[in-house]
Amino acid sequence: MIDKKIKNKLIEFKKIDGRISYLRIKSAIANISLINAYAPTEGAAIEEKEVFYNKLQESCEKIPKHDTLIVLGDYNAKIGREDFIKDVAGKETIHEITTDNGMRLCHLATEMDMYIISTKFKHKKEHKITWNIPGKNKGNQIDHILIKKNRERMIDDVRSYRGTSVETDHNLVISKMKLRMVEEKHRQIKKKWDKEN
Numbered sequence: 336m337i338d339k340k341i342k343n344k345l346i347e348f349k350k351i352d353g354r355i356s357y358l359r360i361k362s363a364i365a366n367i368s369l370i371n372a373y374a375p376t377e378g379a380a381i382e383e384k385e386v387f388y389n390k391l392q393e394s395c396e397k398i399p400k401h402d403t404l405i406v407l408g409d410y411n412a413k414i415g416r417e418d419f420i421k422d423v424a425g426k427e428t429i430h431e432i433t434t435d436n437g438m439r440l441c442h443l444a445t446e447m448d449m450y451i452i453s454t455k456f457k458h459k460k461e462h463k464i465t466w467n468i469p470g471k472n473k474g475n476q477i478d479h480i481l482i483k484k485n486r487e488r489m490i491d492d493v494r495s496y497r498g499t500s501v502e503t504d505h506n507l508v509i510s511k512m513k514l515r516m517v518e519e520k521h522r523q524i525k526k527k528w529d530k531e532n
């Protein structure tokens with residue numbers, strides 16, 4: 336779903352496969368390409384994960400170079416606070432150790448020169464949890480947003496919101512961005528000179 340206000344700014348929507356889709360929006364400075372994905376779970380077969388991440392990286396590489404690339408979705412990835420991932424992730428995560436899926440997401444961020452911006456902003460723990468463990472009063476931070484490092488300042492905040500009724504055990508994740516959209520130009524009809532008089 337997209338807001339009605341930007342409906343006429345939509346350049347393209349494409350379903351890549353059952354796990355990855357792509358949306359491109361016209362913007363004043365640089366067009367925005369959003370890739371939304373749903374990664375295999377932590378316990379999935381290594382081959383399945385490799386196929387997914389290879390396809391995701393290929394999709395990222397096909398994005399026009401001048402576009403602002405944002406990759407977001409459910410990556411089933413816990414990002415820890417280890418020093419060796421500091422170039423691609425922040426310390427504002429609820430996890431200490433990075434899981435296999437987390438490492439794969441960090442590797443994608445490294446390859447694509449991106450930053451896992453959902454680990455940057457300071458919030459209460461409950462505003463970082465993106466997935467609630469069924470039957471328990473706790474959860475994980477496994478849904479993430481990545482952005483090209485040279486466009487990182489466009490994002491002012493990322494946090495999750497509990498209690499949104501959308502029939503899922505995931506919390507709604509919202510990002511606030513600074514963005515200037517292309518204004519629609521209205522064609523003005525110029526009056527012709529009356530040469531006869």
